[in-house]
Amino acid sequence: MLExxxxxxxxxxxxxxxxxxxxxxxxxxxxxxxxxLLHDSYAAEDVLHDVFVSxxxxxxxxxxxxxxxxxxxxxxxxxxxDKFRKxxxxxxxxxxxxxIGSSLDEPEQVIMFSEESQSLANALSQLPLEQRxxxxxxxTGGMKFKEIANMQGLSISTVQGxxxxxxxxxRTIVDGELKK
Amino acid sequence: MNRVDNIxxxxxxxxxxxxxRTDKRILEDAxxxxxxxxxxxxxxxxxxxxxxxxxxxxxxxxxxxxxILIAFALxxxxxxxxxxxxxxxxxxxxxxxxxxxxxxxTDKEEPSQQIWTSQALKMILFKTRKEGQIxxxxxxxxxxxxxxxxxxxxxxxxxxxxxxxxxKVEKRMSSAFGxxxxxxxxxxxxxxxxxxxxxxxxxxxxxxxxxxxLIWPQKSITSEMVIFRKWRVFIDTHTNLPKRTEFYxxxxxxxxxxxxxxxxxxxxxxxxxxxxxxxxxxxGDGSSKPGYIGTPEPGRGGxxxxx
Numbered sequence: 001m002l003e004x005x006x007x008x009x010x011x012x013x014x015x016x017x018x019x020x021x022x023x024x025x026x027x028x029x030x031x032x033x034x035x036x037l038l039h040d041s042y043a044a045e046d047v048l049h050d051v052f053v054s055x056x057x058x059x060x061x062x063x064x065x066x067x068x069x070x071x072x073x074x075x076x077x078x079x080x081x082d083k084f085r086k087x088x089x090x091x092x093x094x095x096x097x098x099x100i101g102s103s104l105d106e107p108e109q110v111i112m113f114s115e116e117s118q119s120l121a122n123a124l125s126q127l128p129l130e131q132r133x134x135x136x137x138x139x140t141g142g143m144k145f146k147e148i149a150n151m152q153g154l155s156i157s158t159v160q161g162x163x164x165x166x167x168x169x170x171r172t173i174v175d176g177e178l179k180k
Numbered sequence: 181m182n183r184v185d186n187i188x189x190x191x192x193x194x195x196x197x198x199x200x201r202t203d204k205r206i207l208e209d210a211x212x213x214x215x216x217x218x219x220x221x222x223x224x225x226x227x228x229x230x231x232x233x234x235x236x237x238x239x240x241x242x243x244x245x246x247x248i249l250i251a252f253a254l255x256x257x258x259x260x261x262x263x264x265x266x267x268x269x270x271x272x273x274x275x276x277x278x279x280x281x282x283x284x285x286t287d288k289e290e291p292s293q294q295i296w297t298s299q300a301l302k303m304i305l306f307k308t309r310k311e312g313q314i315x316x317x318x319x320x321x322x323x324x325x326x327x328x329x330x331x332x333x334x335x336x337x338x339x340x341x342x343x344x345x346x347x348k349v350e351k352r353m354s355s356a357f358g359x360x361x362x363x364x365x366x367x368x369x370x371x372x373x374x375x376x377x378x379x380x381x382x383x384x385x386x387x388x389x390x391x392x393x394l395i396w397p398q399k400s401i402t403s404e405m406v407i408f409r410k411w412r413v414f415i416d417t418h419t420n421l422p423k424r425t426e427f428y429x430x431x432x433x434x435x436x437x438x439x440x441x442x443x444x445x446x447x448x449x450x451x452x453x454x455x456x457x458x459x460x461x462x463x464g465d466g467s468s469k470p471g472y473i474g475t476p477e478p479g480r481g482g483x484x485x486x487x
Contacts, residue, residue: 031198
């Protein structure tokens with residue numbers, strides 16, 4: 001944490017090496033979260049890109065209260081939510097989104113997980129976003145339920161409930177896949 | 181992997197890594213953003229006490245003077261023209277038969293998508309940029325077909341359009357061309373606010389227009405939070421028709437709206453759209469007849485390219 005504070009201090013003075021060090025330290029963890037949530041490698045990389053570019057542009061005003069890692073995870077979550085929000089942008093576009101160009105049946109992009117993780121990633125993508133988000137933040141992001149609750153503006157019991165329901169649903173999906 | 185704890189362990193191990201190419205792209209853009217931000221934000225830290233006190237005082241006095249001048253200007257100027265209402269915009273759009281919308285994201289100079297809608301021809305033509313290629317998709321309601329052409333390959337497909345898809349196309353046409361966030365006035369949610377924008381920067385974007393914001397709250401689909409959406413529209417002062425629209429949003433906990441996309445709107449004639457369809461798909465189109473005549477020669481390109 002102290003190391004991060006030092007890096008931020010350097011970064012605020014325009015030190016690009018500090019930016020590179022922060023990027024190297026957190027990029028894979030953040031990309032894993034984005035990719036697990038979006039199930040789309042291109043979109044996950046775009047999210048990572050946007051988060052770091054905004055972070056670099058706005059670091060002058062950054063007043064970090066918690067850890068840098070939590071802050072960057074929160075940025076990733078906000079961008080992922082934006083992606084989902086944009087897909088349901090406006091009433092008129094709801095229909096339009098399905099009809100855009102000719103792509104009524106757009107093939108799903110393949111995620112870049114290893115082969116053995118692919119079936120699990122597929123199963124995760126079938127969960128509602130709020131359950132998926134809770135599971136990924138807890139397990140992949142290493143966040144405590146209390147931290148997730150604070151980030152999402154929810155009670156701890158709601159977060160725990162989402163986690164439990166999500167995991168049970170995931171087990172059902174994975175079991176169903178194995179029986180096939 | 182049929183036990184919950186095994187699943188938990190497996191998810192915790194889900195890891196992906198960035199490619200060298202991605203790292204390069206992200207770092208280059210982030211360094212550029214850092215450099216761009218630095219001259220604006222950092223000089224303050226380098227100032228000495230004299231500069232801080234004296235320059236701060238000068239700026240403060242200048243700001244007070246500016247406020248007084250603006251107040252005078254507002255007080256003595258001629259009464260403002262009556263504001264355009266949302267109803268007037270819907271009414272103006274009802275009289276229009278053909279529209280072209282070009283959608284842009286903030287980071288691209290070329291439109292990500294262009295849509296030509298013709299109520300007169302009962303056709304919609306989409307031009308979409310996707311991963312290095314351009315796709316033209318023509319929904320022809322009278323012909324009940326969808327025609328697709330890809331560039332640069334120039335390959336063309338013609339397929340029958342389902343009744344359901346054609347209904348969606350018709351609905352879009354009758355919903356103010358998809359130019360406004362709500363298909364009709366009665367769909368605008370309670371709590372929505374319509375207001376005129378007076379910011380000089382906004383007014384300078386499209387000359388000859390008045391600028392308005394429609395802001396409404398919307399419940400998030402992913403959490404309990406409320407999202408505020410803002411639709412900014414630049415209205416032609418003579419016709420009450422939109423010339424540009426912008427979309428913003430913010431979470432209730434955020435201070436500033438985030439700019440998302442913008443659309444540039446033009447109103448082509450029926451013959452212009454017919455010509456565009458003909459030059460894209462060949463002379464057999466641009467009419468309600470489904471008969472498609474051959475693949476256009478390579479290199480002929482879409483007429484949209486010429487615009």
